[in-house]
Amino acid sequence: MLQKYKEQIQDAEMVVVGIGRELSAEKLIPKDSEEVRNYFKERHWNGYETLLAAEPGKERDQMLEIYYRHYLLSVEHVPFFDELEDALKGKNYFIITSNMDNLLYKSGLRSDRIVAPCGTGEFFQCSGPCEHRLYPALTGTTDLIEYFEKTGKYDTLQCPKCGKDLVFNIRREETAGKYLEEGYLQLWGYYTKWLQGTIHKKVLILELGEGFELPNLFKWPFEKIAFYNKKAHLIRVHEYLSQIGEDIKEKAESVTANSLDFLKMKEDE
Numbered sequence: 001m002l003q004k005y006k007e008q009i010q011d012a013e014m015v016v017v018g019i020g021r022e023l024s025a026e027k028l029i030p031k032d033s034e035e036v037r038n039y040f041k042e043r044h045w046n047g048y049e050t051l052l053a054a055e056p057g058k059e060r061d062q063m064l065e066i067y068y069r070h071y072l073l074s075v076e077h078v079p080f081f082d083e084l085e086d087a088l089k090g091k092n093y094f095i096i097t098s099n100m101d102n103l104l105y106k107s108g109l110r111s112d113r114i115v116a117p118c119g120t121g122e123f124f125q126c127s128g129p130c131e132h133r134l135y136p137a138l139t140g141t142t143d144l145i146e147y148f149e150k151t152g153k154y155d156t157l158q159c160p161k162c163g164k165d166l167v168f169n170i171r172r173e174e175t176a177g178k179y180l181e182e183g184y185l186q187l188w189g190y191y192t193k194w195l196q197g198t199i200h201k202k203v204l205i206l207e208l209g210e211g212f213e214l215p216n217l218f219k220w221p222f223e224k225i226a227f228y229n230k231k232a233h234l235i236r237v238h239e240y241l242s243q244i245g246e247d248i249k250e251k252a253e254s255v256t257a258n259s260l261d262f263l264k265m266k267e268d269e
Contacts, residue, residue, distance in 0.1 A: 001255065001262045005206075005235060006087050012204035012233075014197070015093040016225075017084070018218035022209025022238065022259040025101035028080050031068050039071050047149050059154040063144075069121045069168065070141035072102050081107035083263045094194050098214045100170040115187040117217060119170035125180045126159035127167045132180055134169055198225065198232070205234040209259035211241045226251050237262045 009015055021027070029035055032052055040048040051064045085108040095114045097104055102120040105111050123134035140157050147155050157166040171179040181188075205222050212219070226234040226248045234252035236242050242254040255262060 001257060002083050002087055002264065008233065008235075009087050009091065009204055009206075011202070013092065013202040014194075015088060015091050015204045015206065016195070016198070016222070017088075017093065017095045018205075018207045018210055018222060019095060019097040019099060019104065020208065020210025020238075020259075021099065021213055022211075023080070023103075023263075024099045025072055025103050027260065028078070028103065029072075031064060036068065036071050039074075040067065045145060045149055047145070047152070050152075063148060063154045065168075066141050066144050066148075069137060070145060072106075072121060073138045073141070075106055077108070078103055078106045080263065081109055085109050094191055096191060096218050098210060098217050112187070112190070115184055115191045117171070117181075117184050117188060118214070119168070119179070119183060121168050121170055123169040123183055124157060124166040125169040126162060127165045127175075127178065128159065128162055129178055129180055130159060130162040130164065132182055133161075134180065134183055135166060137168065140166065195225075198229065200229070201231060203229055203232040205232060207234065207236045207238075208262065209238055211238060223248055223252075 037048065037052075040046075045067070047063075048067045051060055051067065054060045081104065088109070093110075093113060095104065095109060097114065097116050098118055099116065100118045100121060102116075102122055104114050104116070105120065122137055124137050124140050125134055135157075144155060144157065147153070158164065159166055167175065169180055169183055203225065205226060207219065207222055210219050222234055223245065226232045232251060234244070234248065235255060236244060236252060237255040237257060237259050239256065239258040242256045244252045244254045
């Protein structure tokens with residue numbers, strides 16, 4: 001379906017893309033998918049299968065996330081955004097995502113044109129936090145997995161300054177007040193400055209798979225751009241929540257489809 005809108009994308013001076021939960025890792029590569037399971041089988045890390053078969057519980061769920069995050073950080077390339085990459089080729093674009101899985105950075109899209117304000121799982125931070133410092137998560141998850149593989153026991157990493165547990169630097173509802181923003185602030189600055197440059201420009205706004213999880217992040221800002229910029233056009237794609245408000249209905253269109261289908265991912269897989 002994206003091909004239908006490729007001409008509009010090419011005709012725009014600037015393109016801003018918002019990517020939401022329909023295109024999250026949990027939807028595209030679930031924890032129990034063959035891709036993820038085979039990754040750990042090839043490394044002879046059998047603990048992953050043990051965790052998948054175990055009853056849900058705090059420690060089990062935390063350790064499962066450690067494995068899953070390790071996979072997401074280690075994978076070299078994901079094909080899910082290839083169609084989008086092709087459509088944006090040669091364009092002045094920026095992408096903002098509410099997802100916290102690092103997948104967009106594993107695509108062929110420009111990493112300096114992607115901002116993830118909710119985090120990517122690429123870093124750990126102090127759960128306090130006692131200081132504004134981030135720690136690489138790939139090394140830490142490797143250590144935790146190897147310990148679990150040897151002992152069958154779940155462990156945590158501690159902040160070297162205060163001794164509290166390190167946690168993933170992602171913005172969850174229960175950790176929103178403690179989430180360290182250092183991981184994305186530089187790109188956020190680039191993004192907001194880029195948005196200022198859309199005034200009076202022919203802007204194509206493509207919103208993919210964002211429901212109402214975090215509407216203030218880009219759903220409502222996108223509507224504001226469409227409302228005030230006479231040259232802007234919004235395309236909203238969602239399987240259930242693609243509705244367009246009356247105030248911008250002349251400058252926007254609704255595509256009632258799962259964003260996975262919109263990007264032709266099923267055919268590509």
